Amino acid sequence: xxxxxxxxxxxxxxxxxxxxxxxxxxxxxxxxxxxxxxxxxxxxxxxxxxxxxxxxxxxxxxxxxxxxxxxxxxxxxxxxxxxxxxxxxxxxxxxxxxxxxxxxxxxxxxxxxxxxxxxxxxxxxxxxxxxxxxxxxxxxxxxxxxxxxxxxxxxxxxxxxxxxxxxxxxxxxxxxxxxxxxxxxxxxxxxxxxxxxxxxxxxxxxxxxxxxxxxxxxxxxxxxxxxxxxxxxxxxxxxxxxxxxxxxxxxxxxxxxxxxxxxxxxxxxxxxxxxxxxxxxxxxxxxxxxxxxxxxxxxxxxxxxxxxxx
Amino acid sequence: xxxxxxxxxxxxxxxxxxxxxxxxxxxxxxxxxxxxxxxxxxxxxxxxxxxxxxxxxxxxxxxxxxxxxxxxxxxxxxxxxxxxxxxxxxxxxxxxxxxxxxxxxxxxxxxxxxxxxxxxxxxxxxxxxxxxxxxxxxxxxxxxxxxxxxxxxxxxxxxxxxxxxxxxxxxxxxxxxxxxxxxxxxxxxxxxxxxxxxxxxxxxxxxxxxxxxxxxxxxxxxxxxxxxxxxxxxxxxxxxxxxxxxxxxxxxxxxxxxxxxxxxxxxxxxxxxxxxxxxxxxxxxxxxxxxxxxxxxxxxxxxxxxxxxxxxxxxxxxxxxxxxxxxxxxxxxxxxxxxxxxxxxxxxxxxxxxxxxxxxxxxxxxxxxxxxxxxxxxxxxxxxxxxxxxxxxxxxxxxxxxxxxxxxxxxxxxxxxxxxxxxxxxxxxxxxxxxxxxxxxxxxxxxxxxxxxxxxxxxxxxxxxxxxxxxxxxxxxxxxxx
Numbered sequence: 001x002x003x004x005x006x007x008x009x010x011x012x013x014x015x016x017x018x019x020x021x022x023x024x025x026x027x028x029x030x031x032x033x034x035x036x037x038x039x040x041x042x043x044x045x046x047x048x049x050x051x052x053x054x055x056x057x058x059x060x061x062x063x064x065x066x067x068x069x070x071x072x073x074x075x076x077x078x079x080x081x082x083x084x085x086x087x088x089x090x091x092x093x094x095x096x097x098x099x100x101x102x103x104x105x106x107x108x109x110x111x112x113x114x115x116x117x118x119x120x121x122x123x124x125x126x127x128x129x130x131x132x133x134x135x136x137x138x139x140x141x142x143x144x145x146x147x148x149x150x151x152x153x154x155x156x157x158x159x160x161x162x163x164x165x166x167x168x169x170x171x172x173x174x175x176x177x178x179x180x181x182x183x184x185x186x187x188x189x190x191x192x193x194x195x196x197x198x199x200x201x202x203x204x205x206x207x208x209x210x211x212x213x214x215x216x217x218x219x220x221x222x223x224x225x226x227x228x229x230x231x232x233x234x235x236x237x238x239x240x241x242x243x244x245x246x247x248x249x250x251x252x253x254x255x256x257x258x259x260x261x262x263x264x265x266x267x268x269x270x271x272x273x274x275x276x277x278x279x280x281x282x283x284x285x286x287x288x289x290x291x292x293x294x295x296x297x298x299x300x301x302x303x304x305x306x307x308x309x310x
Numbered sequence: 311x312x313x314x315x316x317x318x319x320x321x322x323x324x325x326x327x328x329x330x331x332x333x334x335x336x337x338x339x340x341x342x343x344x345x346x347x348x349x350x351x352x353x354x355x356x357x358x359x360x361x362x363x364x365x366x367x368x369x370x371x372x373x374x375x376x377x378x379x380x381x382x383x384x385x386x387x388x389x390x391x392x393x394x395x396x397x398x399x400x401x402x403x404x405x406x407x408x409x410x411x412x413x414x415x416x417x418x419x420x421x422x423x424x425x426x427x428x429x430x431x432x433x434x435x436x437x438x439x440x441x442x443x444x445x446x447x448x449x450x451x452x453x454x455x456x457x458x459x460x461x462x463x464x465x466x467x468x469x470x471x472x473x474x475x476x477x478x479x480x481x482x483x484x485x486x487x488x489x490x491x492x493x494x495x496x497x498x499x500x501x502x503x504x505x506x507x508x509x510x511x512x513x514x515x516x517x518x519x520x521x522x523x524x525x526x527x528x529x530x531x532x533x534x535x536x537x538x539x540x541x542x543x544x545x546x547x548x549x550x551x552x553x554x555x556x557x558x559x560x561x562x563x564x565x566x567x568x569x570x571x572x573x574x575x576x577x578x579x580x581x582x583x584x585x586x587x588x589x590x591x592x593x594x595x596x597x598x599x600x601x602x603x604x605x606x607x608x609x610x611x612x613x614x615x616x617x618x619x620x621x622x623x624x625x626x627x628x629x630x631x632x633x634x635x636x637x638x639x640x641x642x643x644x645x646x647x648x649x650x651x652x653x654x655x656x657x658x659x660x661x662x663x664x665x666x667x668x669x670x671x672x673x674x675x676x677x678x679x680x681x682x683x684x685x686x687x688x689x690x691x692x693x694x695x696x697x698x699x700x701x702x703x704x705x706x707x708x709x710x711x712x713x714x715x716x717x718x719x720x721x722x723x724x725x726x727x728x729x730x731x732x733x734x735x736x737x738x739x740x741x742x743x744x745x746x747x748x749x750x751x752x753x754x755x756x757x758x759x760x761x762x763x764x765x766x767x768x769x770x771x772x773x774x775x776x777x778x779x780x781x782x783x784x785x786x787x788x789x790x791x792x
Contacts, residue, residue, distance in 0.1 A: 005562075093553075096556075097556040097561075105370070250581070250582040307581075
């Protein structure tokens, strides 16, 4: 497979994963802004997904509609869903012969939908959840179409490598920032706070089934970092990353493959042999930051050994 | 409104060949379509038109216009009423194009090798050496199977009596074939059942034949040669076509930056290292192909690709330097070529062409400017044209001045009226001028022409220019089986 093609598939997939993350985050935070929690603020979301400075994000922190518009349809925001979907589509457009026609049409339809003026208008005057749901469904259609139509070749492997690398970083980010808002105080017993955090990454129901004792920050860390079954946990993402990286092993690029495999293996072991206690002893922030840094390094190494074409 | 009225209100222009109507009655080949239209209401037709637009948009059959840093997706306008060609007409067109291409291929081989046609004085030497598309780099080197033109698009028009004329030969990188394929797919969706009922020949073979020809050109004796399609990239207006063809043939779509030349061999950079490339179907113009031989600042090509080509380590399709044969000034000599190389009378007619480099012909043209179209010899896409009947005196004077500065750059032709075909526009049928570009494929086994082509239509009322850059659209083109 061409290096450029692998690169485009990888980024298409990362952008789509990011889109899904942002949209779910917005949907749940909007719901939570309508609930009667006293100190709801959009600040954590803005910190994770935008490059706004402190002053700007403080001024937006209480204005749900403005945040939604900024995060979904604002052209000036490089990380708005509109811009990310556009980039995903541009990447897909240059590799149309490597994704199925169905996948391409999915992305193309998504692109045309989000560019439609009505999205912006509806976010402002109508029920924004309906609009976000439409967009989220486009993303789901993409995942499903990918699963059903794509051949399980090298391209599919790079798509999944991009997807799970992005997801691992995203989950670590979300957890870190949500905790930083509480000054990493694991004794906080704020049920609604944890409930919305879990909802935003579709982990609420699993939490209820796993932990019968109510909400405890330690268990939240356990599920989001260490669970093997929770598809958005950091460990699950890294396991999948390793699994798909195995598939791109080839004789042509043995040295590089071994090097990156070693890097991924190290992250995997590091998480696998952690416990909630060991993580908290070390400090949640340094721990998550370490994992994130190492995932970024994997991205850089992939770029260097697999995608470099200039 | 009823569709019956729709047909009654269709007014054919006087002295123009209409594809559907002859002497106030519908030609037999259009009977089926007309009956189908009569069963439908205007609302239904409008819906069909909407559906066609939506299908083009959602499948990304678009080109992007970049303005103020933002890409806007446009669709190439499509008219829902098909253009129909009878079996007899097609047999004639097919044999004419085959003959013409045979001669043009021999001509290219000749001018880049022995130059018999120049020595025998059939084509003036200065015509060749003054052509910017004549490339010395191609001199004296055998291209695989002696084929220069692997893919050709021959533009045909019909005069008021229905006679076909060749308007232009496109022997470099003719585009539009993806619209031939996609327009058919769209018609299948908007007019269910009517295609099989009408006995329309399929165009689906095109990518299969093209792929087979490309594989057969591989210089390396290997069971599975690497064929690639070289595109200038996603900003090219024909990018959609490049991806479609790559997908339909199952070949790799590459950009210049994906390729590298080492020791006169071309490789592509893959995730598993370098992989040798055997055949390149390039959609990059000669000028940009190799910065070492041509435009030194081109980023679209591959440094050293010409050396690999000359060494015979890679096949390039179409051959480099073909522009010398589809130059608008050389066009006038094609009938002579056919007689010279094949000893046959040309089947398809040429539009009479005046060389403005010749003083007596120039005088004649200058005296009859209102009945002439002036064309620049090395421009395409409908640029650099002057239509004498609509131009102002001022424009004509300016053009005369330009011509006198470098007369070799211009030719003139009498204005041919172009046939009309009904187009569905805002609930009405209106006659609009059309041309026809069939696509011919030449491989080691001979020339094949897929029954169909691209019918381009001048959507502006009264316009005779069908190019998409000048407000043209397209139609699905049906060739009927006997």
